[in-house]
Amino acid sequence: MSELTWEHLRDLDCGAVRSLGDSWQSYTEQQLVHPERLRADVVGGHLSVEHYESDTAATVRDQIDMTADRYEDDLSDYARTRVATTLFEAADALEKEQAELEELVPLIEAHGMAIEGDRHEYDVNLSGDLHRAILTLDPPQWLCDRCGVRKPDGFWDWDTLKVLFDGADLYGTAVGLAGQYQDWLRAVMSRAHDADDEAAAALTAMSEHPGELPPELGAAYDDLVDDYREALSQEVADEARAIAEGASDLSPEQVNQWWEGLSEAEREALAEEHPEWVGPVDGIPAAARDTANRALLDDRIGGLDSRIADKERALAGMDPGSDAYERAKEELDGLETDRRELSDLRGEITDRDGGPGTHGETGQPYHLLGFDTEGSGKAIVAIGDPDTADNVNAYVPGTGGGLAGSGAGLLDRARTMASDAQFYRPDEQTATVLWMGYDAPDDLIEATDDRWAREGAENLERFTRGVRATAEGEPANLTLTGHSYGSTAVGAAASGQGVEADNLVFVGSPGVGVDTASALGVDEGGVWASTNDEDMIQYAPVHGNAPVNEDFGAGTFTSDSPREASSPWRFWEGATENHGSYWDTDESATGPNTASRQNQAYIVTGQEAMVR
Amino acid sequence: MTGADVFAMDPDEVHRSVEVLFAIEAEARSQATAMAEANARACGPLKDAGTALGPALEAAGEWWRTQRAGGFARLLGNTGEYLAVCAEEAVEVDEFTAGTFAALADTDRYPGR
Structure with missing residues (x-):
């Protein structure tokens, strides 16, 4: 387990780690000469049939070929993918956090604060000097500026008295800033x-x-040798299963290298025989995942049909008044719900002929990147191809999100975002992803707990790294758009695990788990927030400082609040309705939320200067 | 392994194959050792800094040297020794161990083994 302190991280020579990765890379290239030489100089040269012909000779040639093949695989799988790539990724990740420390630590010191406590949960506290300065009515200039008071000149003049009366504010301001630095440091x-x-x-x-x-x-x-050949034929399947089950500890980039190292026949065989090891895996290209997931979806629906039929037959022979009947009926209801939700999802992404469907307005094909019926259900659907797009926008829904919503409502929002991106940036391709890859809270009570966000953080981190890994050519401009509790999920992933994103957009957010944009590990200029003035969420910042607040440090954009209460005395309706109005279209009862959609589209398509 | 209907051998060419196998074996071993040593040196500061990476990397480098590059080299050595015996005996060789090489092969031709 990592026992890095902040001082260790600050002083770590990440260049040396990267350089060691280069050495492993060069070593790999150097070693690849050996198998080539074995084949050319031995098997095809001194030991060729014209110099040595017998059963033994044939066996030895096979043995040398197998040895050469094995070494090439080892060099690719271990020396390059495992060791060199791990070193490059570690160097990049640690260097990024080092840069954050280089910015943060001088700020902490310059503001008279101190880092204390355990390396896994640092505190940033006011130093004794800062305490004394405030208590003796001699606060530092930065604190006076923040509180809007003049620094006292040492006499009991009006400024001194004002500072005395504002003492609580001075403390509150200093402690608030220390809290922001603490969030930042802990996230780093x-x-x-x-x-x-x-x-x-x-x-x-x-x-x-x-x-x-x-x-x-x-x-x-x-x-x-027969045993060896048999084991070899199982090796790709074993590795694919380990990757899909999370037992391999490969990063999405490493998964991508492994996938690219397979032959076309091996890839096809895996997707056909074990779509469950291909479909959900970040790091495998979207097209292959889509094919595998569609096959898997058909299988699941077929399997549910059989189980439903079995259950119906069983129920027919049971006493309707018995407990056993009630239990079986409940199970049947659950199966039918799963069947309906999966069928709805299939209907959304399939054309009339049963082939892959396209989004009517943009003409972009749907890619099914994952689904699950466990918990509230999961669905990851891309509109367009994230691997070839210039921009990728992943929409992370909040409370109540799940497989059920992916069949219509949530996917409708994603479709609106896709249409907006194409409308406001027609010269670029933008893939829009409905990322319902975490178990979202079912209701507002559950949504006060951040555990759903924390538990989904790793999945979201891997998704973003997967998008980077499978990008063909330049990596896409990647935006994570979190709505409501979805913004908390994005914040938890960004601050806790780290995400590979260019922009984070928080819409109608109850807080993102940290009090400052600085803690999110992306360029602060890429952090955006909006809450319309009717949205009820502004009264419930249960997960920390609302990202629309000025001291959070995000860029903010305007969103309209087009929905209205059904009658004046039902005033709360406007507040609850407008929490979900950010993607309202012309078809919506109260008209479109043009401002919100336009601004989001500008951010997603790299036109931030147009945001208002 | 054997049971040949056809047997034809140019022993000199087989010996040359053995020389190539032994040469690659030696190179692979020394290059892996150099890599593992550079790896271990780089792990020092990482371990001092309390990283989880440092010890894991050092173990990985050593594992690579002994098990994978080492395994490759061992296989080449074994195959070379087997072939050296074949070249010397000029018949199909059914039973082979490291001792067979020491007993039957032309060790003058492969000094240091």
């Missing part, structure tokens, strides 16, 4: 520890289940 260290632990896990996993080596020539060779 959380991401650094996470990167360090992930790198270590990837390296450790390498030696836990290594591929077999060919047997040595000698007694029992014939039997052993």
Whole structure:
């Protein structure tokens, strides 16, 4: 487990880590000469059939070929993908957090604060000097500026008295700033520890289940080589399963390298025989995932049909008044709900002929990147191809989100975002993803707990890294748009695990788990927030400082509040309705939310200067 | 392994194959050792800094040297020794161990083994 302190992180030579990655990379290239030489100089040269012909000779040539193949695979899988790539990723991640520290620590020191406590949960407190300065009515200039008071000149004049009366404000302001720095520091260290632990896990996993080596020539060779060949044919499948089940500890970038290293036949076989190991995996290209997930979706629906039929038959023979009947009926209802939701999802992304469907307004094909019926259900649907798009916008829904919503409401919002992106930036391709990849809270009571956001953080982190890994050409301009509790989920992932995103957009947010944009690990200029003036969420900042507040440090944009209460005395309706009005269209009862949609489209398509 | 209907061998060419196998074996070993040593040196500061990466990386480098690059080299050595015996005996070799090489191969031709 990572025991990095902030001082260690500050002083770490990330360049040396990267340079070691370069050494492993060069070493890999150097070693690849050996298998080539074995094939050219031995198998095809001195040991060719014209110099040595017999059964033994053929066996030895096969053995040398197998040895060469194995070494090439080892160099690719271990030396390059596992070691070199892990080092590059660790160096990049740690260096990024180091840059944050270089900005943050001088600020903490310059404001008379101190870093204290455990490395896994640092505190930023006011130093003794700062306490004394406030108590002796000699606050530092920065604090006077923040509180809007003149710095006293040492006499009991009007300014001194004003400072005396404003003492609580001075303390409150200083403590508030310390809290923001603390959030920032904890987020930096959380991401650094996470990167360090992930790198270590990837390296450790390498030696836990290594591929077999060919047997040595000698007694029992014939039997052993048959076993080896059999194990070899299972190796790709075993690795694919380990990756899909999270047992391999490969990053999405490493998964992508592994996938690209497979032959076309191996990829096709995997997708056909085990779509469950291909469809949900970040780092595998969207087109392959889509094919696998559609097959998987058909299978699941078919499987549910069988289970429903079985259950109906069982119910027919049961006493309707019995407890067993009630239980079986409940199970049947659950199966039918799953069946309906999956069928709705399939209907949304399939054309009339049963082929992959397209979004009518933009003409972009749907890509099914994942789905699940566990919990409230999950669905990840891309409109357009994230691997080839110039811009990718992932919409993360909040409370009540789940598989059910992906069949219509939530996907409608994603479709609106896709249309807006194309309308406001027709010269670029924007893929819009409905990312319902976490178990969202079911209601507002559950939504006061941040555990749903924390539990989904790793999935969201991996999704963003997967988008980066599978990008063809330049990586896309990637935006995460979190609505309501979805913004809390985005914040938890960004501050805790770290996300590979250019922009974070918080819409109707109850707080994102940290009090400052600085803690989110992305360029602060890419952090945006909007809450319309009717939205009820402004009265419930249960997950920290609302990101629309000035001291949070995000850019803000205008959103209209087009919906109205059904009658004046039902005043609360406007507040609840407008929490969901950010993507209202011409078809909406009260008309479109043009301002919100336009501003979001500008951010998503890299036209931030147009945001108002 | 054997049971040949056809047997034809140019022992000199087989010996040359052995020389290539032993040469690659030696190179792979020394290059892996150099890589693992550079790796271990770089791990020092990482371990001092309390990273999880440092110890894991050091273990990975050593694992690579002994198990994978080492395994590759071992296989080449074994195959080379087997072939050296084949070249010397000029018949199909059914039973082979490291001892067979020491007993039957032309060790003058492969000094240091």
